[in-house]
Amino acid sequence: MIKVVQIGCGKMSKYTMRYAYEKGASIVGAFDADPFIIGSDIGTVLESEEKGIAIEDVKKLESTLKLIKPDIAIVTTMSLLNDIADTLRLCARCGINVITICEEAFFPSNSNPNLYKEIDVLAKSNNCTITGVGYQDVAWGNLVATLAGTTHKITKIKGSSSYNVEDYGIALAEAHGVGLCFAEFEEKIASVDNISNLERNLLIENREFLPSYMWNTVGWLADRLELKITDIKQSCVPIFAEDELYSCTLKMTIPKGDVIGMRAIVTAVTEENIILEAECIGKVYSDVEFDVNEWTILGEPDTTVTINRPKTVELTCANAINRIPDVINAPAGFVPTSRMETASYKSKPLHEYIK
Numbered sequence: 295m296i297k298v299v300q301i302g303c304g305k306m307s308k309y310t311m312r313y314a315y316e317k318g319a320s321i322v323g324a325f326d327a328d329p330f331i332i333g334s335d336i337g338t339v340l341e342s343e344e345k346g347i348a349i350e351d352v353k354k355l356e357s358t359l360k361l362i363k364p365d366i367a368i369v370t371t372m373s374l375l376n377d378i379a380d381t382l383r384l385c386a387r388c389g390i391n392v393i394t395i396c397e398e399a400f401f402p403s404n405s406n407p408n409l410y411k412e413i414d415v416l417a418k419s420n421n422c423t424i425t426g427v428g429y430q431d432v433a434w435g436n437l438v439a440t441l442a443g444t445t446h447k448i449t450k451i452k453g454s455s456s457y458n459v460e461d462y463g464i465a466l467a468e469a470h471g472v473g474l475c476f477a478e479f480e481e482k483i484a485s486v487d488n489i490s491n492l493e494r495n496l497l498i499e500n501r502e503f504l505p506s507y508m509w510n511t512v513g514w515l516a517d518r519l520e521l522k523i524t525d526i527k528q529s530c531v532p533i534f535a536e537d538e539l540y541s542c543t544l545k546m547t548i549p550k551g552d553v554i555g556m557r558a559i560v561t562a563v564t565e566e567n568i569i570l571e572a573e574c575i576g577k578v579y580s581d582v583e584f585d586v587n588e589w590t591i592l593g594e595p596d597t598t599v600t601i602n603r604p605k606t607v608e609l610t611c612a613n614a615i616n617r618i619p620d621v622i623n624a625p626a627g628f629v630p631t632s633r634m635e636t637a638s639y640k641s642k643p644l645h646e647y648i649k
Contacts, residue, residue: 297364299323302371303349304341308609310368312340317615318643320333322362325352359388362425363545369394375406382424386416392424393614393621395614397507399426401630403515405505414628424628428610434511436636438589439518441597448593453572455587458579459555460543467543470576479532479553487528506558508572518632522565531557533577541578616640621646
């Protein structure tokens with residue numbers, strides 16, 4: 295059996311741990327920083343019977359990893375590489391493979407290359423592999439790359455994925471400018487990306503750039519399709535309320551004309567004359583709206599694929615578990631899934647896929 299440790303015992307871990315058990319892996323440790331759940335059996339997170347594994351303080355991570363020597367760690371904590379860097383460094387020093395749903399880790403070499411290289415070297419020197427995975431691995435990545443394989447000539451790839459900010463809490467709603475007027479949005483949100491390429495490159499060099507989810511996805515697609523990006527930019531465009539709309543998260547009624555969310559748009563030009571344009575649309579939904587993932591390949595022929603109402607949490611966690619053998623089988627280093635085999639369903643126990 296593949297021995298797994300879970301780092302981060304919040305909402306996502308309920309699925310990653312259950313899926314790991316059901317795919318024949320063994321959970322041998324779990325860690326979190328929340329004092330309210332430290333000491334609890336992971337069965338409380340799984341909403342199941344006790345499993346005999348208590349959630350430990352993340353401060354004990356290093357000593358426990360050295361003691362139990364797991365095959366892989368699942369990291370489900372934060373969205374930016376800077377925020378999980380210490381965890382990745384620690385696992386790499388211990389020679390433990392890592393699979394993380396951190397969105398920036400999906401393709402970090404185009405947003406935080408210096409930190410990416412540092413962790414890559416550390417993982418190689420200790421013969422382990424670190425990979426970023428999730429919903430985007432298939433819905434924004436492999437699905438698009440596979441469709442490209444049925445296309446004779448491509449001029450543009452355009453993607454769009456929407457989500458209801460009400461589902462993700464107050465911090466995300468505020469980061470999307472919900473409740474601001476246009477002037478406030480321009481000052482607090484849009485101004486961050488109203489910079490020159492030189493200024494953006496300096497932020498990237500200094501590990502200070504804040505990428506949208508699509509920034510790393512566009513980098514992943516270019517890598518998978520062997521395209522060379524010559525120019526890339528990111529912009530945030532406000533979405534305004536057409537009528538009054540109540541936000542449960544902010545506990546306020548948003549007046550008509552104020553901001554209910556935004557579109558984060560990433561556009562890349564490539565040496566091969568193929569444009570990559572992808573956007574995340576996060577806003578407060580009306581009663582009739584739902585999540586949509588849509589990608590279009592323009593060229594000969596044009597092709598569009600649409601996924602309505604994707605269950606992003608479950609899809610993300612299932613991808614992480616199905617990818618475990620791929621990570622263990624991959625070369626050492628910080629390896630994006632763009633350089634692995636296409637994500638696939640694992641019908642047998644995970645250890646049977648280890649080469």
